[in-house]
Amino acid sequence: IIAGKISPPLEGVTIQIFGKDKESPIQTLVTQKDGTYSVGPLDGKIEYSVIAEKEGFVITGPDAKGVFLAHKLAEIIVQVSDHADSSSLQGVLLSLSGGQSYRKNSITGEDGKFIFNSLSPGEYYLRPMMKEYRFDPPSKMINVVEGATVKVNLFGNRVAYSAYGSVTSLNGEPEVGLLVEVQGQGNCSNLQEEATTEENGNFRIRGLQPTCAYVFRLKPNVESNAHIQRTSPTSQLVQPMEEDIRGLRLIAFHPISRTDVSVHLTSTQPEHYRTIKIKLCREDAPDSPVHISKLDVQQSVSKNTGNYNAGFLVHFPPLQADGRKYFVQLESSLSQAVHKYRTIPVYFEANSSFKYVKLTFNAERKVDQSDMNQTSVIALPFIMMVGLAFVNREKLWTWLNALLERRSKPVPSSRTPVQAIPIDPRADDIIVEQIMNINKRKAKPRKT
Known part of the structure; x- marks a missing residue:
């Protein structure tokens, strides 16, 4: 077991136990308020070494009883505040030099404070620096004695202002690592400030003078902004007017890297949709389609029934926007021997973010040749008769006229006329006899 203590008792001392490997400790612990430590049991065949450390202290030892002697070094605690409202100033650069070749640059935290510790006795030079502020005093000499803690309060007066904003893409995604700037105008043209998103x-762009107007923009011709094609707006005129500028925004547009292709297909006969597929080809490789899309049969039935025929919108996978020429063309499984239709390719260049192509498919059924031949055979005699009548139209006309004249003349009766016989009112018998005679003549058969 390795045990010992820190003298005088000191909390927060890091104790490290090393075995054969002097680079990686086998045990690490931190002392409590009593300053004691204990580690074990350990392998007694191995020789161990113990190291004690704490920032701001010089610790020597251990002796044979495992006791370390701690000596506190001097420290300087710097507090920086805004003179206007005594609020803590974060981000102030503090430069401290002096003592035995000591030099360190550090930045204040959210509480406006920073501690320089582990200082040897001597004189130190402290200088605060921060854009937009002038400090009083601008620098300070500090005398440090052994083990002392020196507190220094600094106050800053604001003389310039900041511009706050954001840079995003069109869909609202943040753009990281872009360089934005404000460039002075008119009498302030020699002033320029910048910041990185x-x-x-x-x-946050610091250091804008209240008496100057600036143009805010994405800084041109720098490598960090090379992947941005343009911004909206391109630039914006701003002026601090003794207060910070907030709400600046740029929308960054990247160069077009892909082309989305959509095809709207309509067919005059909805039942033909199931036979159609659309191919996308490069102009220089027409026999090797880049993509082939076949219409969904279920979609064809559900969306294109009755009198409503909206067609189909087909989306192809994105193409590289490299300016190459492509074409889209329909293909149908309908037989060319039975149906008549044409599929004309539509060409375009992949040089924009989106391409829209409209295609129409119109297939007509061809007339059956056997039906046509049967109809021709039936009509042939009639055609021959009409042709013959036309050739002999004069004779035919004369014959028709003669026929009409013959039918228009009165036809002489072949019957023997009945002779009128005066009726003798005094002889009824004679009348009856005459009537009977007439009936007998009618009953005689006519000779042909």
């Missing part, structure tokens, strides 16, 4: 796309 953070992970959330936000930025």
